[in-house]
Amino acid sequence: MASLLHRLGAFSARRPFAVLLAWVFVLAAAVGGMASLSRPLSNEFEIPHSEFGRVLDELGQEIPQVAGGTGTVVVHSPDGFTADQRRALRDTMTEWEDLPHVTAVLDPFKLQRQLDGSGDQLDRGLRKLTKGQEQYDEGRAQLIGLENWLADHPDDATPALEQQLADGKAQLADAGEQLDSGWATYHAGKTLSDAGDGVSFVSDDGTTALVQVRFDSQTQQLDPAVLERVPETGAALADAGIRADYGQEMTASREVGGPGEVIGVAVAGVVLLVMLGSLVLAGLPLAIALVGVGVSLTLGIATTQWISLQSMAPVLGMMLGLAVGIDYALFIVNRHRHQLAALADESDEPLDEERIRASIALATGTAGSAVVVAGTTVVIALAALAVSGIPTLLQMGMLAAFTVAVTVIVALTLTPALLSLAGRRAIPRRRRTTRSGRARDGWPQRWVGLVTRRPRAATALVTLVMLVLAVPALSMRLGLPDGSSEPQDSTAYRAYERVADDFGPGANGPLLLAAEYDAPVAEADVVAAEAKVARAVLAVDDRVSVLPIGTSDDRRTIAFQVVPAEGPSAESTVELVQGLRRLAAGDEPVHQTSSWLGLQDVIADADPTGDELLGDGVSLGLTGATVANIEVSERLAAALPLYLTMVIGLSLVLLTIVFRSILVPLVATAGFLLSVAASFGAIVAVYQWGWLGALFDVHDPSAVFSFMPTLLIGILFGLAMDYQMFLVSGMHESYVHGKDARTAVRAGFASGARVVAAAALIMVSVFSGFIWAEMTMARSIGFGLAVGVLLDAFLVRMTFTPAVLSLLGDKAWWLPGWLDRLLPNLDVEGAALAQRLERERTESEAPAEEPARELTPVS
Structure with a gap:
């Protein structure tokens, strides 16, 4: 080569x-x-054969209006919305409806009136049912009195009285059935009303409203230019005194540089x-x-x-x-x-x-x-x-x-x-x-001299520092960034914060739940079916509300919106998704920890298992952006051990070939694992715990970007092997040329330390530039790589490695003869090249030989 x-x-x-x-x-x-x-x-973060994707596809076929993407526009008027402002908002919503790929724009004031009106309808229904119950009880009492009188006066019984009693019983039975049906419908409606009590589209003080813009595809799949038309069109709202902020799904930065x-x-x-x-x-x-x-x-x-x-x-x-x-x-x-x-x-x-x-x-x-x-x-x-x-x-x-x-x-x-x-x-x-004419010793010579004089202390100190830095990694949670991770001066962050303040943090990441029935639900039983699913969902912790949002034409699928107690990246939201999965599977009890919705009696009478809460013939499926993010994170976490094993195996094989040694690859791999663990710990401390958040612009600590660990392992491994190559190859070259093991470590380090230090500082500088990038996802990766390279280059490669190799001495460069013959020789240090060039130079400088005399054949 x-x-x-x-x-x-x-x-x-x-x-x-x-x-x-x-x-x-x-x-x-x-x-x-x-x-x-x-x-x-x-x-878009695509996952093949995902559960959320399957449910979303089925919803797209059964209830298209709820399966498409949804963008949130948060409109705010400090003194409440005037008539002129509402008119301006309606005009803008009409313009939004005319935009490409927009299927509907939901008027928040109309939706809020419907929610408020449902409570009034329930109250009217309760009064009507109460009056009907009183009339039923009164008629029943009269029939019982007539029946008792006839029993006491059999001689006075006439056919007319007996017929009157029979007719009254038949009418009372019909009235009882209607009353039972009315009460069942009322209780189902009351259950749904209470279950959706946390849902609103206009804040309590009337200053903020949520406008939902529905698209025909998921927002991640749409051309960014299509999504940008929404805020461009909404710019006219400012003239009416309305502040409009747009959710992350429509404004997430896609800038490559900054x-x-x-x-x-x-x-x-x-x-x-x-x-x-x-x-x-x-x-x-x-x-x-x-x-x-x-x-x-x-x-x-x-x-x-x-x-x-x-x-x-x-x-x-x-x-x-x-x-x-x-x-x-x-x-x-x-x-x-x-x-x-x-x-x-x-x-x-x-x-x-x-x-x-x-x-x-x-x-x-x-x-x-x-x-x-x-x-x-x-x-x-x-x-x-x-x-x-x-x-x-x-x-x-x-x-x-x-x-x-x-x-x-x-x-x-x-x-x-x-x-x-x-x-x-x-x-x-x-x-x-x-003065003696010798080159002065620089910092590489002084540093490696110090490390190799105290190799045990250097090894122990580096290991201790790296393990301490790695401690936060034990609590690492993975997730995808939401609006809270956006820059504080961005419209996405303002929208997220205003929704969290006025409607609850869970409103930023609602879940989409699909109930699929084996047979069509009778039209008269739809409300009861919705109530049954709502009761089952309410038996799961960490939810605020559940609200039916659509029914398929064949009434075999009903869609629900479930609002978590906390934001999309919160740990409790992950637990909610896991609880709903258990509910759908029906394999574990679902524990009810609160009964603030007034459903104590209904839930207490139900057996706390998913199957019995839901009944037979119905299955649940979860989807939505929040569920997709959780499933992506779970899939990545599951793939991480296999990937790390592959990288470690690659490291051992490659370094064994390059350095012709058994122990050098093990030392290099151990150092790499220390660097990775310490980098993970630093990322968790900053981005999940919020340490030094002001310095790194982490204003809302949350889960760690789910792609980061896998990417960090792959990239940091490659970069760590770069520095291992340029430092240890010099040590190996010195050892092969006859120097003793410790001297070879010092000589090789001195020859390559300056360039490795400069290269590491350059990488740290480049990666650090991404810590404050416009794209949220790039920040933690830039930070992790900057920290990882800094620790790996200066602590692992330039301290831990020479110290351990100095301790190992000649053993560091031992390789069994049979393995040496089996492995290919890459000549990374250029020894064969140097020999060839030296041979060519020697031959070119040697005096030309007299040409041999041509022999003439003798006839």
């Missing part, structure tokens, strides 16, 4: 303009493809400038990263012509592409500069172009080999996300892997070309020396 990369570097160095123009052409073609082929990105990312790249540029001491060289890795990201992302977005791409995928690709692009180019540039420094020290004569190009080719062959292995590691780790079985996660992983692969190719071809154009400007200044 090193020889092949050496030839590639030599070609690029000899023809820099051709290589540069080729990449300019590729970038232009990719941009053109994106401009002509791209389609809007999606916010000022935070620019600042992160700028900080990375400063680190490069300090390390390389030249604007030209500092700009080179940045150019490599930008070209790699530009080509890969534009090509990836162009594929949206054929496939749906989740909006988070380009953000992840850009985040990772910028970081590894800068780092990979830096590794090659740094190797080239070290070689030029050595050549300059050998001779005071200026270096000619041929020697500079030879150095570029050698740097590409040696450092480029490590870049290929490191990049391949990242690509494989990201491609392995396919084991999750979740298409959205696979999209993220594949686009990020494609970005890394393209960036590796750009680094291996464009970096040599630009270094060739830089020429002598890549030669570093002469190193500072002591």
Whole structure:
């Protein structure tokens, strides 16, 4: 591999303009493809064979009006809505109804009147039933009196009196049946009224109202331009003095870049400038990263012509592409500069172009080999996300892997070309020396000396720090971000907060419940059936209300809205969903902890099992955005152990091949697990517990983004192996060349620590730029990667690893002979390449031999 990369570097160095123009052409073609082929990105998190998807599809066929997406518009008037304001709102709702994909706009004031009117109807019905009951009781008493009189006076009984008694009994029986039916209907209606008591569309003080805009598809599946028409049309409400805020489902940010990312790249540029001491060289890795990201992302977005791409995928690709692009180019540039420094020290004569190009080719062959292995590691780790079985996660992983692969190719071809154009400007200044002429020891020598002198203490201290940081991870909860995670100055956050304040936090994430019957429900029994389901749902904890919202034409499906006690990401909402699942399965008791709805008698008489509360012939299904988010999180959590096992296995196999050792891969993997655990702990402390929330703009702590753990494991594994490669390969090279184990650790560390430290700081800078991104989902990932890289590079790779390898001594590099013969030799350090080049140089400098005399055959 090193020889092949050496030839590639030599070609690029000899023809820099051709290589540069080729990449300019590729970038232009990719941009053109994106401009002509791209389609809007999606916010949908798809899960094949999901329960919520099945229920949603069935509802879409049976009750289409409740199965489509719903957007919430929160309208507010500080002094209450005047007649003119209500008229302006009605006009705007009419305009919303005319928008594409909008199926209905629900008037909140009309809905509130219907809710209030249902209570009045119940009161009137109760009065009518009470009067009817009194008349029934009075008639029954009269018949009983007549029957008793006839029994006491049999001689006075006449056929007319007996017929009157028989007719009265028949009429009383009919009246009793009607009265029983009336009372049953009343109690069912009262149950539904009480069950929906927490539902309202206009706040108690009359200043806030909820407008529901219904679409023909889920909002995540719609073109963002369609959703944006709603707030654009609603801008006219401000002229009437109405404040309108729009829910997250219509306004979630899909921006790929922002000022935070620019600042992160700028900080990375400063680190490069300090390390390389030249604007030209500092700009080179940045150019490599930008070209790699530009080509890969534009090509990836162009594929949206054929496939749906989740909006988070380009953000992840850009985040990772910028970081590894800068780092990979830096590794090659740094190797080239070290070689030029050595050549300059050998001779005071200026270096000619041929020697500079030879150095570029050698740097590409040696450092480029490590870049290929490191990049391949990242690509494989990201491609392995396919084991999750979740298409959205696979999209993220594949686009990020494609970005890394393209960036590796750009680094291996464009970096040599630009270094060739830089020429002598890549030669570093002469190193500072002591009076004796020896190079001064820098911080790498001092640090590794301290670590290897106290290896046990260093190992114990790092392990303790990482385990303490990992403690919060024990309480990690997974979920998808809701409106409370949006920036505080955003309309989505204002809408979320106003709904929570005026209508309860659960109104931000209602559940959709479908009751499916084996046979059609009689029209006269629909209310009773609705009441029976409502009673069953009320037997589950953590709910506020349940309200029927639609019945299919064949009356075999009834849809309900269940409002949780807390917000969509709250732990109690997850428990509510689990309780409703148990209710549907009928395999566990459902415990009733409160009877504030006045249904004590009804529920107390029912056996507390789902089957008996619901009865036979009916099954329940759950769906809706909140249920989908919970199911996505559960599926991701279930796939995490398998993915982590695959990554660990990959780590052991790859590092065994590269370092020809058994213990070095185990040490590297143990360090990786420490880094992952500590990163998870830091994320939970900040985003779930709210520690340092003001610093990281976490105003409403909630569940951790459910995709974050899986993505963090894959990406951090690849990056950790990068640093392992560049640090430990130097140690291995020194050991192979005859140095004792401890000296080899020190020498290898000193040769690679500066570039690894700079690379880590660059990655931390780039990832930190996403902590304050517009897209909420990118924040915790950026934070987790920044913390993970910082801990892994400086505590694990630069402290824990040299300390443990120093303790192990020669044992660290032991490999059974049979395994050594079995494993392929990747020549990552370029030893075979160096031998070949040395042999070619020796042969070229040797005096030419006299050509052999041609022998003439003797006839």
